[in-house]
Amino acid sequence: MKLPTFEDIWQDSLQWQPTQEQLEKWEILYQELLLVNRQINLTRITEPEDFWEKHLWDSLAGVIGLDFINYENSLKVIDIGTGAGFPGLPIGIIFSHWKLTLLDSTQKKIKVINLFLEALKLNNSQTVIGRAEDIGHLPQHRETYDLGLLRAVAEPSVCAEYVLPFLKLGGIGILYRGNWQKEEELNLNNALQQLGGKIILVKPFQTPLTKSVRHFIYVKKITKIADKFPRAVGIPKQHPL
Ligand code: SAM
Numbered sequence: 001m002k003l004p005t006f007e008d009i010w011q012d013s014l015q016w017q018p019t020q021e022q023l024e025k026w027e028i029l030y031q032e033l034l035l036v037n038r039q040i041n042l043t044r045i046t047e048p049e050d051f052w053e054k055h056l057w058d059s060l061a062g063v064i065g066l067d068f069i070n071y072e073n074s075l076k077v078i079d080i081g082t083g084a085g086f087p088g089l090p091i092g093i094i095f096s097h098w099k100l101t102l103l104d105s106t107q108k109k110i111k112v113i114n115l116f117l118e119a120l121k122l123n124n125s126q127t128v129i130g131r132a133e134d135i136g137h138l139p140q141h142r143e144t145y146d147l148g149l150l151r152a153v154a155e156p157s158v159c160a161e162y163v164l165p166f167l168k169l170g171g172i173g174i175l176y177r178g179n180w181q182k183e184e185e186l187n188l189n190n191a192l193q194q195l196g197g198k199i200i201l202v203k204p205f206q207t208p209l210t211k212s213v214r215h216f217i218y219v220k221k222i223t224k225i226a227d228k229f230p231r232a233v234g235i236p237k238q239h240p241l
Helices: 006-014 020-039 048-061 088-094 107-120 156-166 182-195
Strands: 076-080 099-104 125-129 145-151 167-177 197-206 213-221
Touching: 006 048, 020 048, 020 088, 020 107, 048 088, 048 213, 076 088, 076 156, 088 099, 088 107, 088 125, 099 107, 107 125, 145 156, 156 167, 156 182, 156 213, 182 197, 182 213
Parallel strands: 076 099, 076 145, 099 125, 145 167
Antiparallel strands: 167 213, 197 213
16 A cells, blocks of 8 residues: 555644554555455455545544543553444554454454454454443443444444443543534433433544544543443344433
8 A cells, every 4th residue: 555645644634643563554454454355345445545544544533632541551442343443453553552352243344353463463452242232241341441432333322322331430432423413412412311421522523635524522431330231232223312
């Protein structure tokens, strides 16, 4: 993959520069993704610019430059509904001292991520196959994460019900959204009242190449969550809070 002036764009848009080693790992990830995509239809994002902007830049933009994240700490992070490994994998490559869990309900996708992890020699990451509604009740995962990431998984209030059970008190859920409507915020606030969370920041962003509008919604866990959440498999989507 050719990286024309991408480094400059990183610097301009995120005030941050990846190292040579990180760039090389992203290149490996891209090549592996293309390879797998020839056999199974994993993603439509295959052109270098698309991959760079929609997978790398977008994944990173959600976690970079936040004054409420202590980047030096060895944070525990879960990517819920990770699909082919986004936004989790690019983040795991950059923050190699963080502990990353990539969760998806589709076995096929997790198998592919395991191949990526091997190719990347990324030993800070584990994969889990299952539904957020089930895994969020397991003691080894419940209330143990500092950060929870969700991109393109469900509507915001459903994402909140998925992520808050995984978070420690004070942990942050990051919802990757396109447009952000007032109505979505009202629904999310309503769900958060029941789940013990609070929106602490809504950050609008424009992507550097195609100038698409993105929003990152940061939700903090304020109080302990009731044992009944998340509700049984399928219920959060069928009957959002
Ligand atoms: N986050 C990735 C991205 O942005 O490229 C993948 C998005 S894909 C549209 C949604 C993914 O969420 C699918 O891989 C699906 O299997 C997974 N998913 C949906 N509901 C889930 C749930 N309740 N628990 C775990 N994974 C779920």
